[in-house]
Amino acid sequence: MKIHSQTEKLEFVRTFISEAAQQFGFDEDSVQNIVLAVDEACTNIIKHSYEYASNKDIDIRIMTDDHRFEIIITHQGKPFDPKSVEIPDMPAYLASYRKGGLGMYIMRAMMDEIEYKKLPNNITEVHLIKYLRNKISR
């Protein structure tokens, strides 16, 4: 699916991801975690890569393979590598009542793998991957 870079559009993304993750076989908690990770990734793109420009495109695709559920989010905004953000020690971080950086923490906590790819023509892909542990092979 494709959306414009507006946080109001994330509702459609949440529904799209939720339905696909459910259909793939994830339980309710895992579905919620995946939806939240995608929500955070898209929010980061809108805020940091597109700097709130509302007419830019974000493309979201899902690829599945056996136990692997992968969401690929493509944009042409400023490159942003989630791995470049240092993950804070949460108790110390929260004791100081800071509030930034939580989105990245949530993304990494919710998914099994996060990959970042910089492609030609200023295209950036964020790959969010989750494995279904108990999927019965058919």
Next chain:
Amino acid sequence: MQIKEKMENDVAVLTLKGDLLGEPDTSKVKDKIHSLVGDDVKKVVIDLGGVNYLNSSGLGTLIAALTTTRNAGGDLRLARVGDKVKNLFVITQLVKVFDTYETVERALSSFKTKP
């Protein structure tokens, strides 16, 4: 998102209904907290029973609200945190930062036993 406010003695109870995902809702909550603290109401209970979905912006707003009330010499306590939101609190370890209660009444009582 809707915010309902009710005073119980010197404690404000804010009941949130809807999702807390970003602007303009996050500003509504922040403005409400600042307004209460400005009126010298420093003890606040936020009833999250009507909130199904929260993301990092929503969590950040709650952290900001906690900071504002504690810096003013008061506190913020949470009531009726639903399973989905609780899951997020556990993952982000916010359970260690916020005092949470099963009911609004218990959250209110906590201010008597632990002002």
